[in-house]
Amino acid sequence: MKSPVITSVVEHDLCIGCGLCAALCPQGILAMQWNCYGEYNPVETSPCTTECGLCLKACPFADSGENEDTIAKRLYGAVPGIRHRSETGYYLASYVGYSERHRPTSASGGMATWLLETLLTEGVVDHVICVSPTGDPERLFSFQVFDTPEDVRTGAGSAYYPVEMSEVIRQVLEVPGRYAVTGLPCFLKAIRLAQQRNKKLRERIVVTVGLTCGQLKSRQFTEYIADLAGVRGEVAGVRYRGKSQDQPANNFYFSFTTADGKERRLFWNEGIAEAWRNRWFTPEACNYCDDVFAECADVTCMDAWLPDFSGDPGGTSLLIVRSGEMLNLIEECCAFGKISVASINISRVVRSQRSVITIKKSHLAYRLYQDELLRKVFPKKRIRSSSNLSELERWKCKTICAMQRQSREFTLKNGCYLKDGASSLKGEMYWDLMQLRLIRFLSFPFRAVRYGLELVAQTLDRR
Numbered sequence: 305m306k307s308p309v310i311t312s313v314v315e316h317d318l319c320i321g322c323g324l325c326a327a328l329c330p331q332g333i334l335a336m337q338w339n340c341y342g343e344y345n346p347v348e349t350s351p352c353t354t355e356c357g358l359c360l361k362a363c364p365f366a367d368s369g370e371n372e373d374t375i376a377k378r379l380y381g382a383v384p385g386i387r388h389r390s391e392t393g394y395y396l397a398s399y400v401g402y403s404e405r406h407r408p409t410s411a412s413g414g415m416a417t418w419l420l421e422t423l424l425t426e427g428v429v430d431h432v433i434c435v436s437p438t439g440d441p442e443r444l445f446s447f448q449v450f451d452t453p454e455d456v457r458t459g460a461g462s463a464y465y466p467v468e469m470s471e472v473i474r475q476v477l478e479v480p481g482r483y484a485v486t487g488l489p490c491f492l493k494a495i496r497l498a499q500q501r502n503k504k505l506r507e508r509i510v511v512t513v514g515l516t517c518g519q520l521k522s523r524q525f526t527e528y529i530a531d532l533a534g535v536r537g538e539v540a541g542v543r544y545r546g547k548s549q550d551q552p553a554n555n556f557y558f559s560f561t562t563a564d565g566k567e568r569r570l571f572w573n574e575g576i577a578e579a580w581r582n583r584w585f586t587p588e589a590c591n592y593c594d595d596v597f598a599e600c601a602d603v604t605c606m607d608a609w610l611p612d613f614s615g616d617p618g619g620t621s622l623l624i625v626r627s628g629e630m631l632n633l634i635e636e637c638c639a640f641g642k643i644s645v646a647s648i649n650i651s652r653v654v655r656s657q658r659s660v661i662t663i664k665k666s667h668l669a670y671r672l673y674q675d676e677l678l679r680k681v682f683p684k685k686r687i688r689s690s691s692n693l694s695e696l697e698r699w700k701c702k703t704i705c706a707m708q709r710q711s712r713e714f715t716l717k718n719g720c721y722l723k724d725g726a727s728s729l730k731g732e733m734y735w736d737l738m739q740l741r742l743i744r745f746l747s748f749p750f751r752a753v754r755y756g757l758e759l760v761a762q763t764l765d766r767r
C-alpha cells in the first residue's frame with residue numbers, strides 16, 4: 305500500500321519538501337528526491353506495510369488537528385509578559401538592528417548568524433543546524449550540522465533554493481546533544497509537530513530560529529535568473545544576497561559562479577524582482593501558507609523593509625522574540641555592546657511585511673474560495689475562504705496564480721536546465737505582465753492613499 309503522506313499530500317501537489325516525514329518513517333521507506341518541477345518530494349523506496357500515519361502527523365500540510373496557533377500557545381502562551389497579534393502570533397519583544405561583524409556576509413543585519421554562533425559560544429547548544437552551500441551543482445545548498453562558529457558562518461545569507469531536513473533530523477535522532485535549528489515557518493511547524501511525537505527531538509532541539517517567509521523557490525528559479533544574468537555554463541555556486549555599497553539594501557544582487565570560476569552578477573531590479581513578486585517557480589504548497597512570521601520559532605529574523613532602514617546598504621534585521629531565555633541572551637549581549645539593536649514597535653514589524661501578509665491572508669482566503677468552487681483538495685487553514693476582495697485585488701491574485709502555474713508548466717516542458725529559457729518564459733508571460741501593469745496603474749490612487757497613511761502611522765509609532 306501507499307504511504308498516507310503520498311496519497312494525502314504529495315499526490316495533491318501540497319508538499320513543500322521539508323523531509324520530516326522521511327526522517328520519522330519507522331520503516332525508513334521514504335526518500336527525498338527532486339520532482340519534475342525542481343522541488344523536493346518524498347518518494348517510496350518500498351511499499352508501506354504498517355500505515356502507522358507518523359508521516360502525516362509531522363507534515364505541515366496535512367490535517368494533524370494542530371495549527372500554528374495551537375502549537376505556539378502550548379510553547380509560549382504561558383511565558384510571562386507574552387502578547388499576541390493575529391499577524392505575528394505570540395511575541396515577547398521586537399527589535400531592529402544588526403551585528404556589525406556579521407552583516408557584510410549576511411542576508412540582512414546578520415542577526416541570525418550572530419544568534420546561532422552565540423548559542424554555541426555561550427554553551428546554550430552543542431550543535432547548530434543551518435543551510436550552507438555544498439559546491440555540488442546538483443544540490444547547491446543543504447541543511448548541515450555544525451559544531452563551531454566558523455562553520456556556522458559559512459551558512460550566512462539566504463538560500464532561495466529547495467533544501468530538505470531528512471538527513472539532519474536523522475542525525476539529531478542518532479547523536480545526543482542540544483541542537484539549535486534555523487528554518488522557514490513551515491519547516492519549523494513540521495519540527496514542532498514531530499517533537500510532539502518523538503521524545504528525542506523534543507529533548508534535543510532546544511532552540512528554533514525562524515525566518516520570515518513569503519515563498520520558497522524551485523531550483524529552476526536559480527537556473528532562470530542565471531540565464532538572465534548571462535551564465536551559459538553550469539551554475540557551480542550562487543550567493544543570493546550580495547550587497548553593494550552604492551545600492552540600497554533592497555537592491556541586492558545574485559552572484560553566480562560557474563565551473564570555470566567566472567562570476568556573473570544580477571541586481572534585484574534587473575529582473576529578479578519580476579520573477580520573485582509574480583511567484584514564478586514558487587511551489588504550489590506556498591499558496592496554502594498562512595504563517596508569515598514563523599510563529600512556532602523562539603526567535604524570528606527578517607529584513608527591515610521599512611523606509612528608514614531599507615536605504616542602508618549594510619542591511620538591517622528585525623527580530624521577534626518569543627522565548628524568555630532568548631530575550632535575556634539578546635538583552636545581555638546588547639548591554640555589552642556585542643550587537644547594535646533597539647526595541648521597535650511591533651506594528652512597524654508588521655508593516656515591514658505588508659505585501660506578504662496580503663498574499664498569505666486576504667489572497668489566501670480568496671484562493672480557498674476558488675478552490676471550494678472547483679472542489680479542489682486543499683489543507684485546512686486558519687484563514688477561512690472568502691470572496692471578500694476588491695475587483696482589482698481579485699484580478700491581481702488570479703493573474704499571479706496563472707503566472708505561477710505557467711512557470712511550473714514551463715519547467716515541465718523544458719526540463720531541469722533552462723538554458724536560453726529566460727527570454728522564452730518572459731515571452732509566454734507577456735499578456736499577464738501587461739495585465740499587471742494595468743492593475744498597477746488603476747490601483748495607483750489607492751496605493752498613494754495607503755502610502756500616505758503609512759507615513760502618518762510610522763511617525764506616530766516613533767513617538
Ligand SMILES: Cc1cc2nc3c(=O)[nH]c(=O)nc-3n(C[C@H](O)[C@H](O)[C@H](O)COP(=O)(O)OP(=O)(O)OC[C@H]3O[C@@H](n4cnc5c(N)ncnc54)[C@H](O)[C@@H]3O)c2cc1C
Pocket residue numbers: 406409410411412413414415416417418420434435436459460461462463464465467486487488515516517518519520521605606607608609621657660
Ligand atoms: C525562502 C526565503 C524566503 C524569505 N522571505 C522573506 C520575506 O518575505 N521577508 C523577509 O523579511 N525575509 C524573508 N526571508 C528572510 C531573509 O531573507 C533573511 O534570511 C533574514 O532577514 C535573516 O537575515 P540575517 O542577516 O539575520 O541572517 P543571516 O545572518 O544571513 O543568516 C541566515 C541564516 O538562515 C539560514 N538559512 C538560509 N536559507 C535558509 C533556508 N532556505 N532554510 C532554512 N535556513 C536558511 C542560513 O544558514 C543562516 O544560518 C526569507 C528567507 C528565505 C530563505
Ligand code: SF4
Pocket residue numbers: 309313314318319320321322323324325326345346359362363364365366494
Ligand atoms: S511537506 Fe514535508 S512532511 Fe509533508 S509530505 Fe512534504 S516532505 Fe513530507
Ligand code: SF4
Pocket residue numbers: 320488489490491517518519520589590591592593594595
Ligand atoms: S511560504 Fe510558507 S509554505 Fe512556502 S516556504 Fe514559506 S513558510 Fe513554507
